[in-house]
Amino acid sequence: MLGWDNEGFATFTDWLYASASWRYGQPTQLRHDCDATGWSDGVMRHPYSDLRRFDRSYNAYATGACFWLEVYRRGGFPAIRRILMRLRAYEPRSPGELVTHHVNPVLRLGFRPLARRYGFSDADLTAEGPVPPDPPPPSTALSRPKPVAPPRAGRILTVSAAVTRGDTGDPPSTATVSCAARVGRTTLSPSARRFTNARAACSWRLPHSARGRALQATMTASVRGVAATARYAAAVR
16 A cells, blocks of 8 residues: 555544444544545644655554545445455555545445545656456355363253454454254254354254254355355264
8 A cells, every 4th residue: 555545544443442432333423534635633633744745644544544534434445455455466556546546446336536635746646557346255254163062962052263354364243143953864953053252152952862863064154245164073972
């Protein structure tokens, strides 16, 4: 990423965490605000820095944060996630590439008039070549499933596995979990399935008749349409 947009994004996330409201499903209520000519920290108003001459001052960082705040206002977190995914695959070499090749296609609008606020000219905001396509979504990975306790007939068996992104190893914020299991030829219906604390978990109640028989279980975690499957097998005690 460019210096100003990288530091600006970091400052924007600082503003979000300071507000805390977005984490609980409430409308974002930032203490900082941005308008056509400057930004405010709730106490004082500051004119925008000229990002063409990025000087690594807090005013420049805040000006970059306002760039991302305007993206958020128009597309929310889904737009920011998609833009970041594109930036990871196609690093921009100029503000024009950032705006024309990444922000405009995601927001489906012309972001150039807004970008002029931060000191960029129309010449700065042009880019050569076609707009690159969205990169494929990252793969999903599941660790080896582990039981909370050994499988015992007549009891509930819970098996869990860590879910991570295949490219970075980071846990996703959400995942859809599906579960399947059988004992011998008997299919078991899951009593629970969930994703919490970066782990997928499946639960089944094992019948009393399962003692001494082989259990075969399958867990699948899907993150934004990309799934991974892991298997667990054991003898029921």
